[in-house]
């Protein structure tokens with residue numbers, strides 16, 4: 342996993358970064374874990390996003406989750422608002438209530454969302470999301486646990502790519518900081534971008550990096566996600582992240598960037614208006630995978646991470662002095678105004 346990101350960055354021009362998002366066959370994780378790790382490691386130093394095919398999550402379960410999401414979001418707004426989002430980051434987040442690009446957005450994102458956390462899977466808030474259907478509520482739990490398992494396998498690939506020594510946990514290095522039973526910001530988020538005749542220049546979700554370790558994203562039918570190939574060099578173009586059937590898109594979040602002194606990129610991304618949205622809503626489902634709340638981001642014991650790389654992560658230097666839980670609260674507080682969630686946010 343050599344760090345050659347800057348080798349082509351002479352005379353201050355943008356570095357050559359891979360301009361397409363690779364599709365990785367995740368059956369390699371079982372058949373050839375080293376090769377899987379190599380491909381994931383390479384993608385993560387370039388664009389910071391990659392698709393996984395053969396990821397092991399049943400497509401009919403994903404389809405069912407999109408159906409649940411559709412039924413929920415198509416109901417009247419007063420019916421959606423019983424479990425409103427607050428600092429615990431659970432429940433319903435209305436249209437325009439969140440600004441992902443705090444510095445540039447004058448209005449909130451043109452999306453609504455419903456957040457489920459690990460400890461709310463069995464409670465009223467999730468039952469509410471699935472209209473009281475017990476089978477669907479159980480499916481949400483199975484889906485969330487499946488995604489959690491997949492995310493841990495992807496993190497094993499990162500640990501292999503980072504050559505974490507056996508004495509520090511080897512490929513299982515991240516396991517103890519990502520336990521299902523531990524308190525963490527890990528969240529399953531159902532997103533809906535309502536149909537509209539939008540201004541093509543206004544993001545529906547502002548540019549941002551994700552706050553956790555990695556994010557697993559499923560998109561349905563309508564594209565709109567764009568990725569900036571390098572977050573360090575701002576003058577590189579935005580790249581479309583199309584909907585590729587039967588894949589899950591993975592991206593690196595701020596935790597991994599801090600943990601690796603910037604070797605792995607927490608890539609900037611946004612959602613733009615797609616003309617198809619004149620006729621149809623856009624749906625996506627994101628699983629934000631976070632380290633346990635108490636985790637500190639001490640650089641990972643890895644021969645491929647150097648102190649010099651710390652400069653790459655300088656924007657998030659503040660995060661290093663926080664635990665994972667504090668870091669999430671800090672980021673959420675910047676993008677939400679819980680007391681004034683609608684139109685003017």
Ligand SMILES: O=C(O)CCC(=O)C(=O)O
Pocket residue numbers: 532546551558560566610611612624625627
């Ligand atoms: O809806 C999408 O495709 C991406 C959403 C996203 O980036 C986010 O919620 O952090």
Ligand SMILES: [Fe+2]
Pocket residue numbers: 549550551610
């Ligand atoms: Fe995101």
